[in-house]
Structures are given as C-alpha cells and as structure tokens.
Amino acid sequence: MGGQDVTDSRNAPEASDMTIHDSANPMRPSLSIIVPTYEEADSLPPLFARIGDLHDSGLSLEVIVVDDDSRDGTEQAMRNLALPWARLITRRGQRGLSSAVLTGLRAARGDTMIVMDADLSHPPEAIPAMVAALDQGADFVVGSRYVPGGSTEDGWGVLRWINSKVATVMARPFTTVKDCMSGFLGFRADAWQRAVDLDPVGYKIGLELIVKCQCRNVVEVPIHFSTRQHGESKLTLKVQIQYLDHVLRLLRWKHPKWSSFVPFALIGLSGIGVYAGLLAIFGALLDGLLSTDLQVILAIALTIGWNFLWDRWLAFWYARGDSIWRQFIGFMAVCAVPVAINYFVTTWLVDDRMIAPAAGAIGALIGSAAGVVFNWFVARAIVFRRRSSS
Ligand code: GDD
Ligand code: MN
Secondary structure (H helix, E strand, C coil): CCCCEECCHHHHHHHHHEEEECCCCCCCCCEEEEEEECCCHHHHHHHHHHHHHHHHCCCCEEEEEEECCCCCCHHHHHHHHCCCCEEEEEECCCCCHHHHHHHHHHHCCCCEEEECCCCCCCCHHHHHHHHHHHHCCCCEEEEECCCCCCEECCCCCHHHHHHHHHHHHHCCCCCCCCCCCCCCEEEEHHHHHHCCCCCCCCCCHHHHHHHHCCCCCEEEEECEECCCCCCCCCCCHHHHHHHHHHHHHHHHHHCCCHHHHHHHHHHHHHHHHHHHHHHHHHHHHCCCCCCHHHHHHHHHHHHHHHHHHHHHHHHCHHHCCCCHHHHHHHHHHHHHHHHHHHHHHHHHHHHHHCCHHHHHHHHHHHHHHHHHHHHHHHHHHHHCCCCCCC
16 A cells, blocks of 8 residues: 655655655645654654554544665555554655755645654654644744753763753854754744745754754743664764754854854954964074065065965855955955055154164054954955855
8 A cells, every 4th residue: 555656746856856746645634743764764654653542532633754775674664564554655765854854845735744753752642742832922942851841861871961061052142942962843834934045954844943943932841852773873973063064054044244253353363373473484594595574575465475375264154155366356455555654653753753673563463353243244244255046
C-alpha cells in the first residue's frame, strides 16, 4: 500500500530532485507534523507507534517525513508502516536539517505545524499541550528542557552539555526563549510564511524562525528530552561551525550597522599596528635603498591594502559580490582624506611645536580616529553599497 511516486506541484522549484511518496489521503488534516530525517530508519517504527496513539485518540494529523536520501531502509520502513496519514519526501542532492524542515513545511496542509526530531528525543505525547498553547494565543511554542518540569535524560557527556550551553548563551542577544536550541517547535501555518529573509543554514531552524517570524508570544512547554535509542547524532563539527555562521548572520540581520562598524573600527585599529610595524621593518631593512618619504608611502599603501581586504570581507560582507577593483579604487580615494589629515597634523606638529618624537604617533592617532568614523560613513555610502534587495 502507499508508496507510489507522485510529483507535487506545490514544490515546483525542487520537484526534480525529490520524490513524494504520497498516500493520497484526500482529507485535509488540522495538524501537520514535520519530521526531518537522515539515517533514522530504525527510529521510525517506534516514533510512528507513539504518534499513532495521538492519531487514534482523535487528533486530526498528517506526518511528513523529509529524508535526505539516507538509503538505510527509510523508504522500506515507511512502506511497511503504510499509514494513510504519513508521507515521505525523499530529497536528493541536498542535505541539511533546516532546509529539510522548510521543504516539509511547504508540503504541509494543516493549519498548525509541529516540527520534531525522529529519534524520540522529543516526546510526541507533548504535542497536545503544544497545540493547546497555540490555541490559547501563543504565536510560537517550543518543547523546552529548561523550564520548570522540563529535563534532559542523564548520560549527556560533559562536552555535549558545555556545547549546548555555549550555543544557548550565544543566542541570548536574539531571544529570551530559554531553550532556543530546541528543534521541537509549533506554530500556525502562516507564521513561517510571514518570516522575512529566511536563511536556513545548519541546524537551528527554531532559532531562525523565532528571530525572523517576529513572533511575540513564544510559549515554552516543558518536555523530558530523551537520549536516542537508535542510530547516531548528526551533530558534527561541520554543523557546529555552521552554527557560528548562523549566529553571525543573525547578528548582521538584526544589527546591520553595528555589525559593520565594530569590525571596521577594530580593523582600523589593527591598521595602526600594521603601519607602525611596517615603518619599523622598512627603517631596519631599506634605509639605504629607499628614502624615508618612499618608505612612508609604501607603508601607507600596504596598510590601505590590509584594511581594504579585511573591511571588504568582514565589515562590508554584503558587497562582496561587486567588483573588487572598482571598490579598491574607491576605498583608496576615501582613505586619502584621513591620510591627508594624518600628514598635515604630523608636519604641523613637527614644524610648529617641535615635539617631533611624539608627532608621528599623535598624527596617526588623530588621523585614525577621524578616519574611522568618516571612512565608515563614506565607504558605506559610496564604495560598498547595499543592493536594494538585501
Ligand atoms: N533531512 C535531514 N537532513 N534531517 C537531518 C539532517 C539532514 O541533513 N541532519 C539531522 N537530521 C535529523 C535527524 O535525523 C533527526 O531526526 C533530527 O534531524 C535531529 O538530529 P540529531 O542528530 O538527532 O540532533 P541532536 O540530537 O544532536 O540535536 C537535537 O538537539 C538539539 C538541542 O540540543 C535536535 O533536537 C535539535 O533539533 C535540537 O536543536
Ligand atoms: Mn537527537
């Protein structure tokens, strides 16, 4: 029964890389449960036994398993279960928990969405309480380990625990939700469609949705988080690095000006060190070969290059797609202003005040301070422009 391949037009952009094993149940359920899987074949029978209890108790639901072509018997397991309210979507050539969840959400037909892991870490029995919280006015619900009544099964190694804590603390600037790392989520169908700029990198689709759907009333329903019985965790080092990238993206999304200016100022500060270091090196190595003026010019040019490359990468990340040469010429023109200030302050101090030894440093300092603010504004406005769409 079931298992015939049906191409679903709702997924047109992806349709060529995936198969929907649709049991063609004509009834529209009120609840859609999305379960992303990668190599979870052994967990599916016990998972569906427990969700089946909810179904049998009268909850109108469908389950959408989104599998990234595990080839571990997942398709066979779903065929054996032959549940008219369960669908399997097999994605090919694409991996990733968050994007799998979005694929599932796009195919879902219910008014209410629940997202959960396949490995039974998330108890299906908590779903009615999560749905009830939504019915009572919550915009978003999270199955939470960190509210009273919630817990985590013993046996988490120190490392995994520290890992989870550090990740949670890093998300604090974006949300006050205690268990914002949870992948056990609930919301109404329109909430994720309302979310702006969804950028599903890595694991933390919950954090992404909480931050970007502008949900105000997030409710945490306590759960007991169980240790998986079958298979292995997919939380690899790569996934953890993706999380750092995710946090950076959220920071840039939420505070675009500060996350541009702060790296810009720090890079500017590093430029002072580079400039002083180069002058010292040139003084020691090139003294007979290059005049002092040329040494200064060379040091300035290299420092501008240093600042340009770092700024382009870290402070003006959004303009990396634009022509680097056009940007470099613009950047040099912008830099000419603080360089000139630097030069005049230095010579003025040398000529009129006779405090030559400190003059270089003072000139550099005043030039840099004025330069950082000026340069940032002008560079942003002229050299590294934001394209209107992003
Ligand atoms: N389709 C798809 N593609 N599914 C995936 C992928 C992928 O690339 N990677 C993982 N999954 C599925 C797994 O099969 C499982 O059902 C679920 O996503 C969670 O993966 P685990 O490997 O079990 O994650 P975990 O136990 O380390 O992380 C859990 O705890 C976190 C909080 O500490 C998950 O619940 C996370 O959602 C949660 O944030
Ligand atoms: Mn797990």
